[in-house]
Amino acid sequence: MSSVAPPAPPSTHRDVAPERRRKLDQLICWWTIPVFYNIFGLIFVVLTRVMPPPRPDITQAQMVEFFADNRLTIQIGFALLMFFVGFTSVANALIALQIKRMSVAPVFAYGYIVALAVGALPGCLFAAFAFLAAAFRPDRDPEIIAMLYDLGLLSFVGSLGCFVAQNTVLALAIFLDKNDVLPKWLAYMSIWMIVTELLAGPVFIFRSGPLAWNGSISFWMGTGVFVVWQFCIIRLLYTAIKNQNADEVIQD
Amino acid sequence: MATVSEADKAGRNHLPGDGNMWVFVLGDLVIFGGYFIIFMIYRHQERDLFLESQQHLSLTVGVVNTLVLLASSWFVATSVQATRAGQYQRAIRLTVIGGGCGLVFLAIKAYEWTSKIGQGYTFPSNDFFMFYYLLTGVHLFHVALGLLFLGVTFAELRSPKLRRVSMVETGATYWHMVDLLWIVIFALLYVMR
Amino acid sequence: MSVRLPQAARSTTVVWAVLSAITVVSWWLGPAHHSGPPAPSTAITVAVLALGLFKARLIIRHFMEVRTAPLWLRVSTDVWLVALWGGVLGIYLY
Numbered sequence: 299m300s301s302v303a304p305p306a307p308p309s310t311h312r313d314v315a316p317e318r319r320r321k322l323d324q325l326i327c328w329w330t331i332p333v334f335y336n337i338f339g340l341i342f343v344v345l346t347r348v349m350p351p352p353r354p355d356i357t358q359a360q361m362v363e364f365f366a367d368n369r370l371t372i373q374i375g376f377a378l379l380m381f382f383v384g385f386t387s388v389a390n391a392l393i394a395l396q397i398k399r400m401s402v403a404p405v406f407a408y409g410y411i412v413a414l415a416v417g418a419l420p421g422c423l424f425a426a427f428a429f430l431a432a433a434f435r436p437d438r439d440p441e442i443i444a445m446l447y448d449l450g451l452l453s454f455v456g457s458l459g460c461f462v463a464q465n466t467v468l469a470l471a472i473f474l475d476k477n478d479v480l481p482k483w484l485a486y487m488s489i490w491m492i493v494t495e496l497l498a499g500p501v502f503i504f505r506s507g508p509l510a511w512n513g514s515i516s517f518w519m520g521t522g523v524f525v526v527w528q529f530c531i532i533r534l535l536y537t538a539i540k541n542q543n544a545d546e547v548i549q550d
Numbered sequence: 551m552a553t554v555s556e557a558d559k560a561g562r563n564h565l566p567g568d569g570n571m572w573v574f575v576l577g578d579l580v581i582f583g584g585y586f587i588i589f590m591i592y593r594h595q596e597r598d599l600f601l602e603s604q605q606h607l608s609l610t611v612g613v614v615n616t617l618v619l620l621a622s623s624w625f626v627a628t629s630v631q632a633t634r635a636g637q638y639q640r641a642i643r644l645t646v647i648g649g650g651c652g653l654v655f656l657a658i659k660a661y662e663w664t665s666k667i668g669q670g671y672t673f674p675s676n677d678f679f680m681f682y683y684l685l686t687g688v689h690l691f692h693v694a695l696g697l698l699f700l701g702v703t704f705a706e707l708r709s710p711k712l713r714r715v716s717m718v719e720t721g722a723t724y725w726h727m728v729d730l731l732w733i734v735i736f737a738l739l740y741v742m743r
Numbered sequence: 744m745s746v747r748l749p750q751a752a753r754s755t756t757v758v759w760a761v762l763s764a765i766t767v768v769s770w771w772l773g774p775a776h777h778s779g780p781p782a783p784s785t786a787i788t789v790a791v792l793a794l795g796l797f798k799a800r801l802i803i804r805h806f807m808e809v810r811t812a813p814l815w816l817r818v819s820t821d822v823w824l825v826a827l828w829g830g831v832l833g834i835y836l837y
Contacts, residue, residue, distance in 0.1 A: 481570065482568075482570035483569070483570040483573040483574065485570075486570060486571070486573060486574035486577070487573075487574075487577070489574070489695070490577060490578070490581065493581075493688060493691060496691070497684075497688070500673070500684075503673070503674050504674070504680075507592070507677065507680065508588050508592070509680065509684065514588050515584075515585065515588060515684075519581065519584055519585075523581070563811070563812070563813050564808070564811050564812060565812055565813055565816065566807065566808045566812065572816065576819060576820075576823075579820075579823050580823070583823065583826065583827050583830075586827060586830075586831060587827075587830050587831070587834070590830070590831050590834040590835065591834060593834075593835075594834050594835070594837060597783070598780075601780045601781055601783060602780040604774060604780070604781060605774055605779070605780050605781055609770060609773040609774065610770070613766055613767065613769070613770050616766045617763055617766055617767075620759060620762050620763050620766065621759070621763075623759070623802070623806050624755060624756065624759040626806075627755045627805075627806050628752060628755060631751050631752060631755070719808075722806075723807055726802055726803075726806040726807045727807070729802060729806070730799055730802045730803065730807075733795060733798050733799055733802065734795060734799065734827070736766075736769075737769075737791050737792065737794075737795035738831070740773060741769045741772060741773045741774075741791045742787075742788045742791045742792065742835075743774055743781045743782070743783050743784055743787060743788060
């Protein structure tokens with residue numbers, strides 16, 4: 299009996315590489331987030347002029363003029379978006395993974411993924427396609443150009459349901475989480491996101507004023523809250539990854 | 551002083567509830583502050599319209615709603631004191647009544663909206679009514695959320711293993727904020743001219 | 744322990760009574776109860792806003808117990824009160 303060597307403790311069999319690799323894969327995913335949002339800002343603010351949006355209460359001729367003036371940068375900007383939008387799938391997968399680390403059922407992680415998979419279309423791609431179509435043939439009937447203008451901007455600002463769902467599952471998951479993966483105050487900030495998303499609903503009714511798609515409440519306050527939330531979650535995700543135990547078992 | 555409240559004994563340094571809720575409350579106060587300032591700017595530009603539209607609101611309903619919320623805050627504040635004194639059954643009763651007042655508020659608000667819509671004053675009627683429905687609507691959302699938080703407080707108080715004072719304080723803090731926001735809405739929409 | 748309760752309870756009840764009384768007073772200050780749009784009144788509005796500030800501060804200080812909270816919370820809530828009611832009054836008078 300004494301000649302049988304005791305089984306070697308697990309640590310000597312575990313080489314260091316898998317631990318570093320586990321964090322490296324998450325960190326790569328994390329990096330896509332700040333990169334994406336900087337590019338997103340460049341595309342939507344500088345190139346395509348969707349943020350802040352042009353007014354809903356202009357004439358058809360002015361809408362045609364908008365596309366004529368910005369034709370080149372719209373095409374460059376949204377072509378870029380087509381490539382980089384894939385980064386968001388990685389970002390959302392990362393957040394979903396962190397939600398799975400929480401003590402709640404993975405249903406919230408799945409809900410998060412689905413909400414944003416659906417939300418990506420009205421949330422940015424629809425506007426891209428509408429504007430690209432409008433810019434594609436400048437001599438198109440002005441009525442059709444005006445409709446593409448409306449379609450793009452209504453969908454961009456007014457697509458709220460998916461993001462309400464996203465923030466609801468995130469807030470619920472954080473509140474119920476006993477593992478403290480993400481702090482509770484992020485859950486409260488997600489509630490602000492829900493409110494500001496709901497306040498984007500009226501853009502389908504108003505062509506001017508604070509609740510129009512360029513309004514002080516529906517657009518500006520909503521965007522302000524979103525930017526703050528985004529900064530916070532980028533920072534918090536990094537901390538969560540860093541604090542994660544390398545051999546932590548994440549639920550299936 | 552022979553009789554001091556527990557908070558006083560903590561030496562003027564007791565943060566009720568937890569820091570997370572205060573992030574929420576202070577942020578909400580700033581966000582609502584934004585709505586109120588925007589309201590005032592539009593009111594400034596359309597003074598006559600706002601004055602004319604204001605008469606169609608029922609001041610009596612506004613006063614009743616305010617009194618209901620103030621009473622609910624009394625119940626919630628008292629339930630926090632009961633929790634601190636270990637009187638959990640009393641705290642539960644007070645929380646339930648406070649929440650009940652919140653439900654009464656919602657019912658009165660639903661009645662008020664219904665009657666306004668019946669009189670033809672809808673969301674897109676004019677800028678005043680846009681703000682009326684906007685401000686009271688967002689506030690309504692917060693009342694509903696507050697009732698949810700009070701529900702969590704109720705569950706906390708019911709379970710002998712929990713009954714953490716800080717949890718009860720947290721729900722109460724949010725509820726008082728809901729009351730506070732209504733005070734502002736009442737002054738801006740119903741009373742000032 | 745039970746001697747602590749009456750003091751805090753009494754203060755809460757007094758605050759509630761004051762708040763409710765001011766609310767009823769605003770029923771009189773409110774727009775006139777005859778037909779036609781209310782007549783604008785700077786004096787009444789200033790009074791309403793001052794009372795609003797007073798009520799809001801009472802709720803914050805007593806119900807929300809900021810009176811016995813750390814300094815940063817006392818200061819930031821007072822700053823919010825001044826910014827809000829001051830801003831509202833400023834725009835009204837502009």
